[in-house]
Amino acid sequence: MSEATNKDQPFRYFIDLSYDGTRFLGWQVQPKGRTVQGELIERLSTFFREEVYVIGAGRTDAGVHASHMTAHFDLSTEIESPSDVAYKLNRFLDTDIAIKRIYRVGAEAHSRFDAVERGYVYRLSRVKNPFAVGYAWSFERPLDLNAMNEAASTLLEYRDFAAFCKADADVKTTLCDVREARWEQVGDEWVFHIKADRFLRNMVRAIVGTLIAVGEGKITVEEFKEIIESEDRKKAGSSAPGEGLYLSEVAYPSDIEWKK
Amino acid sequence: MSEATNKDQPFRYFIDLSYDGTRFLGWQVQPKGRTVQGELIERLSTFFREEVYVIGAGRTDAGVHASHMTAHFDLSTEIESPSDVAYKLNRFLDTDIAIKRIYRVGAEAHSRFDAVERGYVYRLSRVKNPFAVGYAWSFERPLDLNAMNEAASTLLEYRDFAAFCKADADVKTTLCDVREARWEQVGDEWVFHIKADRFLRNMVRAIVGTLIAVGEGKITVEEFKEIIESEDRKKAGSSAPGEGLYLSEVAYPSDIEWKK
Numbered sequence: 224m225s226e227a228t229n230k231d232q233p234f235r236y237f238i239d240l241s242y243d244g245t246r247f248l249g250w251q252v253q254p255k256g257r258t259v260q261g262e263l264i265e266r267l268s269t270f271f272r273e274e275v276y277v278i279g280a281g282r283t284d285a286g287v288h289a290s291h292m293t294a295h296f297d298l299s300t301e302i303e304s305p306s307d308v309a310y311k312l313n314r315f316l317d318t319d320i321a322i323k324r325i326y327r328v329g330a331e332a333h334s335r336f337d338a339v340e341r342g343y344v345y346r347l348s349r350v351k352n353p354f355a356v357g358y359a360w361s362f363e364r365p366l367d368l369n370a371m372n373e374a375a376s377t378l379l380e381y382r383d384f385a386a387f388c389k390a391d392a393d394v395k396t397t398l399c400d401v402r403e404a405r406w407e408q409v410g411d412e413w414v415f416h417i418k419a420d421r422f423l424r425n426m427v428r429a430i431v432g433t434l435i436a437v438g439e440g441k442i443t444v445e446e447f448k449e450i451i452e453s454e455d456r457k458k459a460g461s462s463a464p465g466e467g468l469y470l471s472e473v474a475y476p477s478d479i480e481w482k483k
Numbered sequence: 484m485s486e487a488t489n490k491d492q493p494f495r496y497f498i499d500l501s502y503d504g505t506r507f508l509g510w511q512v513q514p515k516g517r518t519v520q521g522e523l524i525e526r527l528s529t530f531f532r533e534e535v536y537v538i539g540a541g542r543t544d545a546g547v548h549a550s551h552m553t554a555h556f557d558l559s560t561e562i563e564s565p566s567d568v569a570y571k572l573n574r575f576l577d578t579d580i581a582i583k584r585i586y587r588v589g590a591e592a593h594s595r596f597d598a599v600e601r602g603y604v605y606r607l608s609r610v611k612n613p614f615a616v617g618y619a620w621s622f623e624r625p626l627d628l629n630a631m632n633e634a635a636s637t638l639l640e641y642r643d644f645a646a647f648c649k650a651d652a653d654v655k656t657t658l659c660d661v662r663e664a665r666w667e668q669v670g671d672e673w674v675f676h677i678k679a680d681r682f683l684r685n686m687v688r689a690i691v692g693t694l695i696a697v698g699e700g701k702i703t704v705e706e707f708k709e710i711i712e713s714e715d716r717k718k719a720g721s722s723a724p725g726e727g728l729y730l731s732e733v734a735y736p737s738d739i740e741w742k743k
Contacts, residue, residue, distance in 0.1 A: 241612070241613055241614070242613050243613035243614055243616070288614070290614075313611045318611075318613060318616045319613045319616065320613060321610070321611035321612055321613050322611070323610075350581070350583075351573045351578075351581035351582070352501070352581055353501055353502050353503035353578060353579045353580060353581050354501070354503055354548070354550075354618070356503070356578045356579065358614070
C-alpha cells in the first residue's frame with residue numbers, strides 16, 4: 224500500500240457483497256444488536272488498521288437478504304490487489320457475509336446517490352420445503368398467477384407509490400420509476416422480480432402483500448390500481464414477511480469504476 | 484377410516500419426504516438425540532393414535548440432507564384421503580421435515596428391499612456463499628473439472644466398491660451397479676450426480692473426496708482406477724463432509740403403488 228497524497232482525496236472503494244439476513248437486525252448500524260453495516264465497519268476497521276466507515280446503497284430490514292448489495296468506504300492507503308484483499312476479508316468475516324468484489328472508484332463516487340437502478344426478488348414457496356425455511360415465504364393457499372401478473376404490470380404505469388410507503392418513512396418524494404414487475408414460476412416457487420430507480424421503505428413487501436390479495440381474489444386488478452392512485456398506505460394490503468425478500472441488484476453508470 | 488379385516492394384512496403406506504439434515508443426528512433412530520426416523524415414529528404415532536413404526540429406504544448420516552427419501556409404515560385402519568393426511572401431517576411436523584406424498588402399497592412392499600435405484604447429489608460451492616452454509620461444501624481451491632468427470636465416468640466400469648466402503652460397515656457384499664456419475668457446473672457450484680442400485684456406507688462422500696484429489700492433481704485418473712481395483716478403503720481419499728450431500732432419489736418398480 225502507498226500513502227494517499229492528499230487527505231481530501233482518499234482512496235475510495237466500492238464493495239459488492241451478499242448476506243444472509245437471518246441473524247442480522249438489518250443493514251443499518253444500531254446501538255445494540257448485530258447489523259451488516261455494523262459488522263462491516265468493525266471488521267474492515269480491524270483488517271485495515273484504520274477507522275473505516277461503510278455506506279450502503281440502501282437499507283434492508285431485519286431478516287431481509289441480499290444476493291447483491293453495493294457499499295463504499297474510504298482508505299488512507301491504496302489497496303494493491305483488491306482480489307487478494309477480498310479473499311482475505313472473506314476468511315475474516317463470518318459465514319453469513321460474503322464479499323464478491325472490491326474495486327476502486329473516484330473519490331466522489333457514492334454507493335447510494337450514484338445508483339441508477341435497484342432490483343429485488345421475492346420468493347414465495349407454494350409447498351412445505353425444509354430448505355426454504357427463512358429463505359422464502361411459505362404460502363400454500365390457491366393464488367391466481369395471471370391476475371397477480373396483470374396487476375404487477377400496471378405498476379409500470381404509475382410514478383407515485385405513496386400507497387406502498389411506510390407511514391413513518393422520512394422521504395422527500397414518493398416518486399419511483401418502476402421498470403420491471405413480474406412473477407415467474409420456478410419449480411414449486413413463485414418468484415417476484417421488481418426493478419426501479421429507487422424504492423421507498425417497505426415498498427416491495429407492501430406490493431407483494433397487495434399482489435397476493437389480488438391473487439386470492441380479495442381485490443380486483445382495477446381495485447389494485449385504485450389503491451396506487453389513492454396514495455394511501457392504509458388502503459394497500461399487509462406487508463409480506465422479510466424472509467422471502469432479497470436485494471438482488473444495484474446498478475451504476477458504467478464509468479463509475481476507476482480505471483488505473 | 485375403516486377397520487383392517489386382518490391383522491396380518493395391515494394397510495401399508497409409502498411416504499415420500501424431504502428433510503434438512505442440519506439439526507438431525509441422521510436418519511436412524513437413536514437412544515439419545517433427534518433423528519428423522521425417531522421424529523417420524525413419534526409424530527406419526529401421536530397423529531394416528533397407534534404405534535407407528537417407520538422404515539426408510541436407506542440411512543443418512545448426521546448433517547446429510549434428503550431432497551427425496553421414501554419410507555414405509557403400517558396402519559391398522561385405512562387412510563381415506565392420503566393428500567389430506569399429508570397436508571395435516573406437514574402442519575404437525577417441524578419445519579425441517581416435509582411430506583411430499585403418502586400412497587398405499589401392497590402389504591409386502593418394502594421401502595428398502597424393493598428400491599431398485601438410489602440417487603445422490605453432492606454440492607460443491609466454489610465461492611464464499613452465505614446461502615450455501617450447511618448446504619454445500621465450500622471448496623475454493625482450483626480443480627480440474629474435466630479430470631474429475633473422466634475419473635467419475637470410470638465408476639461405471641466397476642462392480643466392487645469396497646475401496647469406498649466404511650471399514651466398520653456390516654454389509655454382506657460390496658457390489659454396486661453404478662449407472663450415472665457426473666459433475667455439472669451450476670453457476671458458482673459444481674454438482675455431482677450419482678445413481679446406483681445400492682450404495683455402501685459413506686460411499687458417495689468417499690468417492691467425492693477421491694474425485695477431488697483427482698481434480699487437485701494429487702492422483703491421476705489411472706490411479707483413481709487402481710484405488711477402485713485395490714478394494715482397500717485406506718487407499719482412497721478422505722470423505723467429503725456431510726453438509727454437501729443430498730439423497731435425491733429412491734426408485735421402485737412402477738407397479739408398487741396400490742391401485743384401489
